[in-house]
Amino acid sequence: MSEPCYCCSGKPFPQCCEIYLTGKAYPNTAESLMRSRYSAYVTGNLPYLRKSWHPDTCPELSAEDLQTRWSRLEIVKSKQGLKKSIVEFRAWFIDEGEERPLHEISLFKLNRKRWVYVEPLSDWP
Template identity: 45%
Template sequence: MVETGCPCGSGKGYGECCGRFHAGEAAAPTAEALMRSRYSAYAKGDTAYLLTTWHSSTRPQRLDLDRKTRWTGLEILGATGGSAVHTEGTVRFRARYAERGQAGVLEEHSAFTRENGRWVYVAAL
């Protein structure tokens, strides 16, 4: 099987980047790494990973992804905290997508925290 580039745009192969988080082989070490892995999960349609990495207080009961949305690129605009020594962090990003033949951009400032020792997404700020 040919290794493809990771959807998060890191330049690494999917298996050595976000794929290992999706497979449960490792946990994202930083808030930014979790944000990148969640973007890749959206691109791959991995709703189980998205729900698992959502804070218990804000997690939806279920998540239905629009199969007509194709995520096409990620740009990290900035981050605060979110390292191995922090318990909270934020990541600002711009995600590009195509939906029904139209290009779109989602820009978000997201909050992350640790829950049971692992980084999780809390909400958009």
């Protein structure tokens, strides 16, 4: 039996985010991209994070950006659009032995026919 996916979808990792992280497929919704990006942070997949970030907003990423110990992902809500989408989530991490949430409302856009992460929003538009 395969390990459950890091993104907390309930699916096995090979049938969920692994197909995206290995390049066998690309997410067709903003929510599936969000889930795969979370799994990329957990597994330390910097190339995937760069590829799934909008080129205009992607910062310089290094191995230091992957030091956080992530524990689980909770999708609060998502709104899928034709050219832009929004996903609100809580990504839980371990800090000094305690689980803490990172809460974000994220903007995703289609870029060259692929969903990419653009930036955090201050609130639902």
